[in-house]
Amino acid sequence: MSLKYIQVTAPSAHAEALRSTLADRDSIVDLRLSGIEDGERTLHLVAGPQDRQTLLDDIQGHFGPGTDWRMIVLPVEASVPQPEEPEEVRARLAWAATVQTREELYTTIEKGASLDTNYLLLVALSTIVAAIGMSEDNIAVVIGAMVIAPLLGPNLALILATALGDRDLIRRALTTGTAGVALAIAFSFALGLVMPLNLAAAELLARTDVSLSAVALALASGAAAALSATTGLSSTLVGVMVAVALLPPAATIGLMLAAGDVGRASGAALLLCANVICVNLSGQLVFLLRNVRPRTWLEKRAARQSVRLGLLVWAAGLLALAAFFVLRDAAT
Structure with missing residues (x-):
């Protein structure tokens, strides 16, 4: 499975609200929120390839103009243990329009x-x-x-x-x-x-x-x-x-x-x-x-x-x- 690590740093209230919004996403393998520093918190996500573009769009749409935030997307070289990938998801990804966001x-x-x-x-x-x-x-x-x-x-x-x-x-x-x-x-x-x-x-x-x-x-x-x-x-x-x-x-x-x-x-x-x-x-x-x-x-x-x-x-x-x-x- 092609995984990406996504890090979002934002004001504490925005980060916590975003975590609640994304908690039930099937494409997210791991979701964690780190501690407060200078009034900001960092959200750490590991996401699979399914609907990843929609996930990034929703993250960007969560923040209004004037909000001081940043998102970083990095490839995941390895993940242990490997996340399970249901057969229906694997079949859908085989016909996915694109892998790169x-x-x-x-x-x-x-x-x-x-x-x-x-x-x-x-x-x-x-x-x-x-x-x-x-x-x-x-x-x-x-x-x-x-x-x-x-x-x-x-x-x-x-x-x-x-x-x-x-x-x-x-x-x-x-x-x-x-x-x-x-x-x-x-x-x-x-x-x-x-x-x-x-x-x-x-x-x-x-x-x-x-x-x-x-x-x-x-x-x-x-x-x-x-x-x-x-x-x-x-x-x-x-x-x-x-x-x-x-x-x-x-x-x-x-x-x-x-x-x-x-x-x-x-x-x-x-x-x-x-x-x-x-x-x-x-x-x-x-x-x-x-x-x-x-x-x-x-x-x-x-x-x-x-x-x-x-x-x-x-x-x-x-x-x-x-x-x-x-x-x-x-x-x-």
Whole structure:
């Protein structure tokens, strides 16, 4: 059973009232109230995965504006003895919408929108490795570049920010993602000017046009990213998938521009746009199906507007690409 330790520190009267409110919750494995210090008491809870988001929402809703309180949520590595888990609860959890709560998702994903030196350095280094690997048709080197590319962070942050209607996080995620792609194009362009690279390599040419398989890869990457986040699974391999969809096309744009091949650079740019659209569209759909949304009514209303606009923008982009493919094939 996935357990979480929840600590709530609040004024004594609020803490005692909250303890009484939560006493009969089935999801709470252990509930204790510690002594008074500076007029405050601390409530210690160990909670199972069932209805954990509702539990956290109810705790937050217990405190009105102006109340000085704090909640901390930590994972439980082990519990002895293990709490009993009835069969009907286990069956219900198997179909649960999400394991990670909104608060855990935000804490984990929000960091990916940070535009800092480490992010820029990793983008630059992974671009150099990817550009050389593609020009030499060395798939192992290209995969190595995908491992260190940090492009999952801003895209996943954008998907979550859209689901929650968080405008500030949307702005930061867009800024970080755009800066990463622009830096990848700039570094690959500079590399193409100073190094003799084989621009006829199959790995490079494969990124100069949009194919159905590339669209399917991007859709799967976005869905896997959102799914791994909501289930609490490792996002390392998913990050590689997203980087495969985004970094090689960006590096190809720069290399082809440096060689003066605007046609192939345009094809790579189209592939990059298609991949960005598909990653965000599928990821947003997964968060929508997994019921990732804000807590309060006003926040939910803002989030609904954000989700609708996001789905409209990405779906319109995908339809525009589909129309382009149809017209292009008809012309040829």
